[in-house]
Amino acid sequence: MTPSPQTSPPPDHAARAHADGLIGFLSDSPTPYHAVRSAAELLEKAGFRQLGETEAWDAAGTGATEGGRGHYVLRGGALIAWYVPEGAGPATPYRIVGAHTDSPNLRVKPVPDTGGSGWRQIAMEIYGGTLLNTWLDRDLGLAGRLSLRDGxxxxxxxxxxxxxxxxxxxxxxxxxxxxxxxxRQRHMTPVWGLGTPREGDLVRFVAQEAGVPAEEVVGWDLMAHSVEPPAYLGRDEELLAGPRMDNLLSVHAGALALAEAAGADGTGGTGGPRSIPVLAAFDHEENGSQSDTGADGPLLGSVLERSLFARGGGYEDRARAYAGSVCLSSDTGHAVHPNYVERHEPGHRPTPNGGPILKVNVNQRYATDGSGRAVFAAACERAGVPWQTFVSSNDMPCGTTIGPITAARHGISTVDVGVAILSMHSARELCGVDDPLLLTRCMQAFLAD
Incomplete structure (x- = not known):
């Protein structure tokens, strides 16, 4: 039973400290490109080292063949990180936490400078399933990636x-x-000044902000973001409001869980480690995952295979490793909305601070089955955290995640989980303060098995 407002306790210190870290992560990560850099910084503090995709991973000096080493690969807005425990063999299976780095938003068009009637405006394209009205009358910044002439x-x-x-x-x-x-075409064009639009104004401005000559900028991937910082909400501050929780909340949790797994480095007994922990944070989930950095692309499979081959494995080892692997696909889900209770399945109504949710859809919009439920339940039990179940109402279409894509593309058993939030796909979303830490502890237990 949910405590009444008169008896609702404040968040515990550990949950609040974790939420403080999540606030910093959200603030530092206005785009997928910033998010993977923020995650990489967390991993580097735990001793992880970046590998270049053009490097020979089995060459001396890369460390890719050594046990007790953590590595990561960055490509655009995607990150794949893994830790090889001492004694891991080529056929050692993987324990993968999957998430995505992108969020619905407004993105700058190739010819951005527009306007009229005395206004200077920026032409924007709608990315993903954005709740358009949440971007109205909101102070917006601009962030992203500039591609320079030298590559x-x-x-x-x-x-x-x-x-x-x-x-x-x-x-x-x-x-x-x-x-x-x-x-979407006429009403979602932001203003940024007065006067007559001039070609090249935006590029010159962002180049100056980035400290590079405008003539060196030959491409850009820029997007708007709300500059209102994340904040605790409610009488007892047991709620957290902020941008991009879908799905940077899971990326942050996954990076901390992987760092913890590397620090623990358990071998699972005399038989050596039972699994290799992995974090796979993909881009472009919000528009179908079909890109070189999306879950439907080759990046995860390529990285896992190269790591395996660098340790002396072959095709048979790959098949054995994948057959024994499990992926925990983590994405936000829907908390029951107090103003729209009828939109939810009556027997499955997740609430904030009730623990991570198991996401189920028999039509495989989520990849969870009975065996996946057992894996998730066991991880929560070991971590000592409560958990909930989410199922959509039969008269309400169900969303999807990277879970079914990962399962189908790599043949890896996958279970879909997450944290229950309100205002999904809004410019500003809402979750319980306790849930991010509870999800992280579940991930830690899952990766340590």
Whole structure:
């Protein structure tokens, strides 16, 4: 039973400290490119080392063939990290935490400078299933990646009020409160100044912000973000509001869990380690995962195979390792909404601070089956954390995750889990303060098995 507001206890110190770290992670990660850098920094503190994809991983000096070493690969907005315990063989299976780094938002078009009627504006394309109205009348910054003439890339983050998508005053739309209808092309173009639009203005501006000559910028991947910082919410501050929880909450938890697994480095007894812990954080989940950095691309399989081959394995070892592997696909799910209770399945109503959720859909929009449920339940039991189950109402379409894609592409047993939130795909989402830590502890137990 949920405690009444009069008796609801404040979050414990460990959960609050973990949430503080998540706030910093969200603030430092306005784009997928920043998110993977933030995750890499957490892993480097635990001794992980970056490997280049063009390096020969079995060459002297890479450390890829040595036990007791952690490595990671960065490609765009994706990160694959793994730790090889001492005594791991080529056929040692993998324990994978999967997540994604992208969130629905507004992204800059190739010809960005536009406007009229005395306004300078930035042309935007809608990315993913964005709740458009949540981007209205909100102070927005601009961040992303600049591609330079020499082939390198530079991250940029203008984390101050720069853009705004102004809503039409109710005096000019008397039916706005009866059903707001936004045209994705005409109504979602933010303003950023007054005057006549000039070609190249935006590129010159962001190049200056990044400290590079504008003439060296030949490409860009830029997106808007809310500059309002994450914050604790509620009388007892047992809730956390912030941007991009879907799904940087899982990326943050996965990076901490992998760092913990590397620090523990248990061998599982005299037979050597039972598994190799992995974090796979993909880009482009919000639009189908079909890219070279998405879950439907070759990146995860390529990295796992190269690690295995560098340790002397072959095709038979790969088949054995994959057959024994398990993936915990972690993405946010829906908490029961107090104002729309009828939209939820009556027997499955996850609540904030009730622990991580097991996500089930028999039509394989989620990859969970009975054996996956057993793996998840065992991890939660070992970690001492409560858990909940989510199923969509039969009259409500179900979303999906990287879980079914990972299972089908690699033949790896997969279970879908996450944290229950409100306002999914909003510019600002809401979760319980306890749940991020509970999810991390579940992941730690899963990776340590």
């Amino acid at each position: 390198s890339a530079r991250l940029v983050n203008v984390d101050r009020p720069l853009l705004r998508v102004p809503q039409l005053a109710i005096h000019l739309d008397r039916q706005a409160n009866d059903g707001l209808k936004l045209d």
